[in-house]
Structures are given as C-alpha cells and as structure tokens.
Amino acid sequence: MPSSRFSGTLSSPKVDVSIDTGIPFINLTVDGFLKIGTIAATRVVAEDTYHIVKKGSVSRHNFEHTLKKMCKEGAYWGTVAGLYVGMEYGIGRIRGTRDWKNAMIGGAVTGALVSIATQNNKDKVLTDAITGSAVATAAEFINYLT
Incomplete structure (x- = not known):
C-alpha cells in the first residue's frame, strides 16, 4: 500500500519591539505593557469583527465603538501586565534570586x-x-x- 508523508514546521511571525531606557525595570514594564496591551486590542478587533459580520452591517458607529474599546482594553490589560512584570522584577532584585x-x-x-x-x-x-x-x-x- 503506497503511503506518503509530509514533514515541516509551522511558525508564526515574530515582531519584537525593544525600548531601551537604560533602566531594566522600566524596560521590562514598558515591554509588558506594549505586548499584552496589543494582544488585548487585537482580541477586541477579532471579537467585534465577528459580531459585525454576524449582524451583517458595518457603520461608522461600529468602527468608533471598536476603536474606543480597543484603547480601553489595551490600556487596562497593558497596565496590569506592566505592573506585574515590574513587580516580579523588583521582587527578584530585592530577594536576589530569580x-x-x-x-x-x-x-x-x-x-x-x-x-x-x-x-x-x-x-x-x-x-x-x-x-x-x-x-x-x-x-x-x-x-x-x-
């Protein structure tokens, strides 16, 4: 019986933004804010796009609502992530261990x-x-x- 095989790898594109203030604590905090804030905003876009397509109508109001929600969710979750990353780093520095x-x-x-x-x-x-x-x-x- 003939058989065939497929071999390969799948990887997602990687985008890395680096901000160097010279202070590791601030670098990590800003990095956490940007990464998780972007993920939260992307989630809003995906969710709202689904609802708009399901409803079948696109309007300026929908766009504005999605944009406001993206900013709000991105800022909220980015702040939480930045706070967490900063806390973890600071506690590691205080304790002297990772x-x-x-x-x-x-x-x-x-x-x-x-x-x-x-x-x-x-x-x-x-x-x-x-x-x-x-x-x-x-x-x-x-x-x-x-």
Missing part, C-alpha cells in the same frame, strides 16, 4: 493592587491576590516546562 516565588509574590501584589484600584471590598482584594498569585505561578511553571 525563581517561581517572584512570580507568586508579584502576582499576589498585582492582583491586590488591581482590586484595590477598582475599589473592591477586603474579601475581594484577598481573593484577587490569591488568583493573581495562582495564575502567575502556574504560568511560571508552564514556562519552565517549555
């Missing part, structure tokens, strides 16, 4: 600060700190596996 504990502490502090900024109650702040810590630690462990 390990998963920095991610755990950075995630907890970021979760708590974001929760406080949105004026949540004490229980919600604690829950958000635990969630931020868990997500950051899990991401760090997954990063070690790859």
